[in-house]
Amino acid sequence: MLDTMTITKVVGGLCGAWLIYLLGGWAGEKLYEVGGHGEEVASYVIEVADNSGGTGGGEADFATLMAAADAAKGEKVFGKCRACHKVDGNNATGPHLDGVVGRNIDTAEGFSYSGALLQVGEVWTPENLFHFLENPKGVAPGTAMSFAGLKKAEDRVNVIAYLESLGG
Template identity: 40%
Template sequence: MKMNHKAAIATLILVGATAFAAGARAQDVNAGKQAFAECAACHSLSNANGVGPSLFGIVGRQSATVAGFHYSPAMKRAKKTWDDKTLDAYITNPQAVIPGNLMPFSGLADAKQRADLIAYLKTVK
């Protein structure tokens, strides 16, 4: 398929704009570490539990499986795997994802902050 000059330029602009947009949305682990500061009031990144369970190695883990932590009945029934999609939904609105859980957090509305936070949590293992 032969492309004329204008079509070739339009294609290059589109590809460049798409790459720029993807870069602008890329996760920032350092920003995620900063976002974690709010979580640190209840959650540790070590093997020690706090008011909430340790988040060490949370990505890929099944919900309600941290040894020594007393989970709510709702969390025990949830049987979620903490992957990007599940964590994003939960961090957005914990009560909508697992009604009756005891985490006193209303959610994080900013999608970029959630993506950064999840990117950071992936590094903690």
């Protein structure tokens, strides 16, 4: 029933299908390639009004936002982080975040960091966390963290308030 010719046909069919898949992907990339020589240019830009609520990143704005931060709301927003981070002292895909506010960067016990976070600073201050949580890959290029970030400034300060409430 299963002789070597049948097995050879199955393996050949799988290899052929894989080759067609790879060539299709390559052709699709070439067909829809934007820009050239490493340039990334959007083919169409949609203009939107800036309604960031005056969070231009100024020192006074950050202090005002932190003063109004709500740890209970931050716990709800932290739900987005729970897929990779724990707050019970155990590392998961990412390092544990209990006691992260005020902790030296890249120092969670037992977690192997990529080294890219050292660009952020030396200590996880609330302001460092605020900027990092907005765009992790933009603030620390090369970080292994794949999270896109929290775009709302209120969400970021609420998460920071929640993390501060956990202590260490």
